[in-house]
Amino acid sequence: MSQTTQAALSPYRVIDLTAEIGGLSTKLLAGLGADVIRIEPPGGHVTRRRGPMQREDEDSSLYWVQMNAGKRSIMLDLDQEQDHERLRALCETADFLFESDAPGAMAARGLGYDDLRERAPQLIYVSITPFGQTGPKSMWATSDLIGHVSGGLSSLVGDPDRAPLRPSVEQAYNITALNAGSAALIALHARHLSGRGQHVDVSMQAAMANTLGNARLYYEMDGIVTERAGGARAFADRATRIIYSCADGYVAFVRIPASMRALHRWMTAEDAHPGFDAEKWAGISIAGNNLPDDDEVAELEFEIEAFFAARGAQSLYESGQHHGVMICPVNTMQDIVDSPQLAARGFFDEIDDPELGRLTVPGAPLKMSATPWQTRPAPTLGQHQDEILTAAASEVRDGD
């Protein structure tokens, strides 16, 4: 089908100076074929020491592999003037720079957007920070948890009788990184028109504030402050249950109208003798007018609970979906590894990591017919030092 086997972003070079908050954005660009150069300090990037580890020792980070697959690595000491100049020279050969330092920190080293724009006018300079480059909180101390709560999502997550929650994997960092990837490519298309790069200012708080669904809209229109409702979807002042226990774990099921007749047929087919009125429930939405009273809902949920409790999560998934019911298993990471769907689509790839040997890694997060995703190993520290710096030096000389 394809006229070329080039990956989509193969003409482009990315300078990657991000810490934990941005690593996913540049990993994505690497998978799409960009030449992503991870700049590491002496001793290696901080995430090389971040768990989970493949072995007992501190030098076998799977996090590093996950976030840096397909990148190249050079070591620069940005506390040294000499390396500042090396980085500036490298920027002349690059299309993007991603950084996640505190506002002003790069400029203090002479490496800010304004320092580079004359020398590297083509450079798209992406800054990823907790709150943005300016403003009353721009210098606030932060972490993934702070980013998460600052956008408001945690107020919608968790059991009502305990504290608001975040997911235990770092969503604020990752959602922000995805936003940075989108923004960078919009800036790339802008460059096609103007010939110039620009400064892209990405805020973790803003990224998380965009995950609130319609809850903030309910506040603005109706003055309702939606609160967390446990394993349920809160709709303004009402909630609809999502999480149910089953024989070996949990499943997610929402009593949306489209599922109710199918649920009845499914339970009937399995001799579970459903007592609920499928026609009635198929006409009751989960938000808006015409809502049932709490007793009716409790009665329905009691029936569903008993049916799910006698069956396993994966079997409920397969049989429920075949009956047209929107039910999903609450998968563990192992369930994802074992997924027949992911296996059938060839989602997992194998790489030979230079330090950890053969690894199974998640592959393409999207399948592009003409420009396929590339899964490549993560680099060792400074692996590409000579080839990159020598080439950059000569390229800059040629440019003069």
Place this chain on the structure above:
Amino acid sequence: MASSNVPGAHVFDGVRIADFAWVGVGPNATMQMAFHGAEVIRVESSNRPDTFRNGGPRPPGVNSLDASAYFAKFNRGKRSVAINLAHPRGAEVATRLIATADIVTESFAPGFMQRIGLSYEDVRKIKPDVIMCSMSMEGQTGPHAGFRGFGLTLQATAGVTGVTGWPDRNPVGTGVAYTDWVATHLGIIGILSALDHRRRTGEGQYIDLSQLEASTLVLDAGVIDAANTGRVAQPLGNRDLRHAPQGVYACADDHTGGDRWVAIAITNDDQWHRLALLMDRQDWIESDELCHAAGRLAAQDALDEGVERWTSTQTVSEVEQILQAIGIPAHRASNVRDAHEDPQLAHRNHWWTSDHPVIGTMSYESPAWRLSDTPPPMPRRSPLLGEDSEYVYRELCGYSEEEFKQLIVEGVVE
């Protein structure tokens, strides 16, 4: 549409998207391109309206498909054409529209576009260099391709729900259509990469976006860990595996309504020392064990209790100010009112106001990024269902006035 003098209005000048996608993911993705001048045409039908057109909030008592602020949030800057794809002539109209488009997006259950003669193979015959992006739950192929769901349930399949909860209780998930916010960006990134490739090579392509596969990206190293070591990440409440104390702690009532909570994360030894001094805890200051993350992780229960005893005597504002003044990561667990009123988001002009003839004046989210040289103009309000039908049928699809009227009579335009 690209009449604005704002440079950001022209980034996607001349790019037309025939947008057959609906609900959250596809519309959110194409809206970001509409902000920058792409002509995004939502293909809609009153017989099978976008779920969000029936969603809330909406002005009290208004029962129209045009009254949902939730729909408006994802469709600003776009046009809407009514095409009944279930009608035999619906696909004919869609075909004419696609012939004028650069990008086709859709999020139907796999197989639907094939059934109406609009698979990628069909579409590229109409427009050879088209970029088509399908955004389904689990991809176009495989044993679960036909499985149904939406963001509230897909996040469970994708592993997010299972790591969101307290260790001693059921997992709860995020309570919002979480995977929508992930898959949206894979859609944008895929489409914009493909568009860039087309600019250079003239070649279009097909993007098969599985929201499940896209969403595994945000599991950090969870999947790679399970695949190579067999370890399975567990929900930790608000704790972290590498540092402590970290949590969301109760604060004193500040009379703004509801319970009030503050998040605090001690991410290094210096921050710990400053916290212990601030709280005047001699036992913590003098403890050799607590000087290091390992010791604090071992003592988390006691530390959380001590921190919460301190926070519970103060308001969230006081805790934020006191801790941030000495460089300790702290922020209120913002609720939706806090987010709406947040001074930092206000500084960024994050909430963009839009006037709508049915919904009225509301503010909606803007992108999480700011572009220095090509900021987008304020987008046009979201379209009424079928508002641009005449434009699309007559000017883009080339139907005469008579033919257009006939298509209305036949029930194609609805």
